[in-house]
Amino acid sequence: MAGSADDSLYERIYAAVHEVPRGRVTTYGTISELVTGRPSAARTVGWALAALDEARHDEVPWWRVINAKGRISISGWPGAAEEQRRRCEVEGIRFDERDRTDLDAYGWFG
DNA sequence: GCGTTGACTATTG
DNA sequence: TCAATAGCCAACG
Numbered sequence: 001m002a003g004s005a006d007d008s009l010y011e012r013i014y015a016a017v018h019e020v021p022r023g024r025v026t027t028y029g030t031i032s033e034l035v036t037g038r039p040s041a042a043r044t045v046g047w048a049l050a051a052l053d054e055a056r057h058d059e060v061p062w063w064r065v066i067n068a069k070g071r072i073s074i075s076g077w078p079g080a081a082e083e084q085r086r087r088c089e090v091e092g093i094r095f096d097e098r099d100r101t102d103l104d105a106y107g108w109f110g
Numbered sequence: 111g112c113g114t115t116g117a118c119t120a121t122t123g
Numbered sequence: 124t125c126a127a128t129a130g131c132c133a134a135c136g
Contacts, residue, residue: 009133028118032132039119040131046117047133067118074117081117098124 009035013048014056016110020064023092024108025101027068034110042068050076063087070103 012035019034020026028042036044049062056062063084067073074080085095093106 032118036132038132041133042118043116043131044118044133047115048117050117051134062117065117068120072117076117084117 009044010048010051013045014052014060017049017060017062017065019110020061020108022061023106025064025066025070025088025093025103025106026108026110027103028065029068030109031065064091064108066101068103070101070107071099 013031016031016034017026028045029039031045032041033039035041045065049060049065052060052062066084072081072084074084085099088101089095093101095101
């Protein structure tokens with residue numbers, strides 16, 4: 001139903017991220033394409049996740065969203081990158097010596 | 111309505 | 124592989 005706040009770009013992004021299964025990771029471009037229909041709006045996805053509230057941080061699996069290089073690229077909250085890596089490891093995601101994940105193995109595509 | 115900023119991506123060297 | 128540059132989209136003042 002149109003007119004609801006759930007139709008906001010924010011909610012759409014949060015819903016798309018919530019669709020990512022546990023133990024899997026996705027890229028900003030994938031979420032962008034699922035929400036806006038354009039992989040070029042990946043920056044908008046990162047901006048939306050940066051606007052996540054404390055409550056959303058515990059509800060939306062933002063830690064499963066990484067860049068296309070399979071690497072964490074966070075600059076919103078100090079220590080977020082470290083926390084994201086820790087949460088991913090808890091779900092079974094392994095990071096190499098370069099803090100990179102294998103999108104070919106953990107990558108998720110809608 | 112314009113310019114700036116940002117948790118991006120692809121290309122080039 | 125890393126660094127720098129260009130392109131892209133949405134929100135903010």
